[in-house]
Amino acid sequence: MAEQRFDVIVVGSGAAGLYATLCLPASLRIALVTKDKLKTGASDWAQGGIAAAIAPTDSPDYHWRDTIEAGAGLCDPDAVRFLVEKAPTAIQSLLSLGVNFDHHGQDLALTLEAAHSQPRVLHAADTTGRAIVTTLTEQVLNRPNIEIFSQAVALSLDCNSEIGACQGLSLLYQNQIQWFTTGAVLLATGGGGQVFAQTTNPEVSTGDGVSLAWRAGAELRDLEFFQFHPTALTKEGAPHFLISEAVRGEGAFLRDRTGHRFAFDYHPKGELAPRDVVSRAIFQHLEKTEANPSQAKVYLDLSPIEPDRIQRRFPNIIKRCQSYGIDVCREPIPVSPAAHYWMGGILTNLQCQTSIPGLYAIGETTSTGVHGANRLASNSLLECIVFAGQLSQIELLPVVSAEILQPVEIEMDWSSDREILEKIREELPIVMWRGAGICRTEAGLENAIAQISKWQTIFSHLSISQFVTNLTPHQRVNFANPLSEEQLRFWAETRSLIDIADLILKSALFRKESRGGHYRLDYPNPDENWKAHTLIQGDRWWTVPC
DSSP states (O other): OOOEEESEEEEOOSHHHHHHHHHSOTTSOEEEEESSSSSOSGGGGOOSOEEOOOSTTOOHHHHHHHHHHHTTTOOOHHHHHHHHHHHHHHHHHHHHHTOOOOEETTEEOOBOOTTOSSOOEEOSTTOHHHHHHHHHHHHHHTOTTEEEEESOEEEEEEEETTTTEEEEEEEEETTEEEEEEESOEEEOOOOOGGGSSSBSSOTTOSOHHHHHHHHHTOOEEOTTOEEEEEEEEOOTTSOOOBOOHHHHHTTOEEEOTTOOOOGGGTOTTGGGSOHHHHHHHHHHHHHHHOSSGGGOOEEEEOTTSOHHHHHHHOHHHHHHHHHTTOOTTTSOEEEEEEEEEEOOEEEOOTTOBOSSTTEEEOGGGEEOSSSTTSOOTTOHHHHHHHHHGGGGGOOOOOOOOOOOEEEEEEOOOOHHHHHHHHHHHHHHHHHHHHHHSSSBOHHHHHHHHHHHHHHHHHHHTSHHHHHHHTOOTTEEEEESSTHHHHHHHHHHHHHHHHHHHHHHHHHHHHOOSOBTTBOBTTBOSOOGGGOEEEEEETTEEEEEEO
């Protein structure tokens, strides 16, 4: 049986994966693996924009300072300097590819977002992510050296224990388990917001890249830092649709149900404080003022913004809110915080290299050092584009041929496991929201860890888990039962969620302070002794001073 051989395999098709694929040398044969269809990831949902210091009144130094301040002491200054100095070039690259950013006259339009000292956020109305991803997708589809594998799930990384390098992966694709060999694997799988009950992330955001890398033995960093966006649409029957930070940047206010503009009670910058501060302000205000704070909400009032400007800047938000019976020009939007962006991830350097040779990573699945403990608004899309540019100089390992065993056909029906998996998938996000949500405690974290441990034991004894665990390396499998692929995919995503839930909880328990997106009610202040990164490899946790 001929093996599937590629120079590079890219896993993930958001802005990071797409742009990275375009930046790789055109002489390479590239496989682009996407779990669903193209344009279903979180990048496509990004509303606010992409930050870059391109205005005459702005500078990379100002952008650097704002990013460092937002990162609450955990940013890598050199990584941030790399990000902000490369930002203008990254914008020019997107423009040359055809991304149509909004203009103000002859100039690119720039807006102000929370914790930025200057208007530096470029946008395409309120669907900037979609504009970028659409353009990048068109470019990828036109490249003859790129082969796309849609609705394919990476099950495991193929790491050679003798040389300690990643040389491929196993893939669930077209009702088969296939094995690909390669000179480099690039993980661009996005975040893991689905681990929380309240999230702005799409259904595909199940932390697959972090789970894959952790099980392969890669070093991870700062997984306790999860950003909760303060303003997600909160209405019965509606999904948690993100209401962009740019709305507050344009002048919208937060009010409680009595009409009180409360944000300034908690921070001198009010609604334009860093988003972790605004999220906690909403949480704490509801705790003070509502009998049932977990079910309560506040209101985002757009009345200070001129209606014409609302129509021009936020057409997608208007349309989505209208679909749920909310006229944003006449009434405030009910909102509450939701899990949004994971600052921690797979430890990488400026060349996107992980601790495992042959394994690279990019985007939200990584910890590059540019976000620290709390991401500055609109730096996430920028990180994807800037770091992808480094891959034009990617160092490939020799593609080592592997003996691909003759395919076996298996008649598997794991429907008896489905009920257990569905119960875990339903209850795990609730356990995480209560135990590791906006405000955390030792008791809450320990209770959640105990529950995850029980699920880990149950999960490991499932028949489907036993099948995957005992699978012979490089054994191709054909499934006679067409339901097997769907069942195995559901199992794989559940495994990722269990993995990252355990890692987030234990990291949050390990860090005995509050900083950025990590807030402990029992340790409410930053501690200089904890001005350090949390490192994880396997079952080992340790710290490295910043």
